[in-house]
Amino acid sequence: MENKVKNNDFSDIIFERKSVRLYNKDTKISHEEMLEMIQEATTAPSSVNMQPWRFVIVESEEEKKKLKPLIRFNTAQNDTSSAMILIFGDMECYEYGEEIYNQAVEENKMSSEVRDQQLEVILPYYKNFSKQKMNDIVKIDSSLVAMQLMLVARSHGYDTNAIGGFESDQLAGAFDLDKERYVPVMILSIGESIDAGYQSVRLNADALTTFK
Template sequence: MSSTSEPSFQKILTGRHAIHDFDPTVKIDRQELTQMITEATLAPSALNVQPWRIVVIDSPAMKAKIKPLMPNDVHQNETASALIVFFADLQAADNAQFIFDQTKAAGLLPAGVDERYVTMIQTIYQQMSAADLRNSFTLDTALPAMQFMLVARAHGFETGPMTGFDHEKIGSVLGMAPERYVPIIMLAVGKAASAPTESVRLPVTKILSFR
């Protein structure tokens, strides 16, 4: 994409709408999907623990398998180029050492930070209640999902966010152990086949206060 043809951030932002109807003939190659996910996961997370685990469903066989789990959104299943499920990994803190080593290898370790940092992160998550851990990782995982919706538009695609799927069953169908991976949100991605339904937002005066 040349810099002159890149849509402005304003256009990407204001032109995003939840899409329900995609062009079923459009395929997005896995390399581009991987690139979009790489960009979306530049999102921040608490303690940089990056608890998101992402499954892209782009095969007709797997789309057909999960169709019964999303009865209200069958059309997105049938027409989107891919469906992307963002899970939160409740054992994400196990990666603290890996992330620490990566940071060190990149020469990005702040002065005074050493291996004790890994233990500190693991202790923080071990001491959290199950509910707090889930909330924290849910919040983290929502961030790359939102970011993906904008990244996709920068790549010329549209998305539709969905939580109306069977959260109990989606993990086992996708081979993601349900006791470990919590499904947070599914995104349909592809080329829009019809104009989106536009939506309104509450007036900013209703939701904003300054102190």
């Protein structure tokens, strides 16, 4: 797969990122590049490496029409972006535990003994979490990958907007996912910006930080 990174300037990627709401409607992102960006983003950390994030890429006009009534006041992004990336947390992510840890062994990143020891503890632990506890874990982990995906997108020459205003009780079902298993976390619009993005301010670190 050809790497399509256009920008490796860390400062530009971080400090010039803006929330973009208007995009070039004619810009398309290939499935190959979208998967490349997601692969890069999923180097984000997750609790015991369970990787609970799941992605639905809404790019066709038909599917965008289905999404539009569910995203409240964020319709400009839906109308103009190359795609809307729906990020869900998998409440049964532990089902992939053996696959993940087996891959680690195959790639000589973990011994089979360590794999067996960890899975023996982790899998029952995860399966016994309350629904609220698991919900918290998958949302934290999926938010980490969402932020990383926004930065990866900038390195590929695209801009994004993180969207939290949507009908969370309807999103999974609208795209044929089990709403009990897949918890909506965030939607990212992505595309080629035709908008300067919103200028914003941040509170000073000393107002937010306590040293003990």
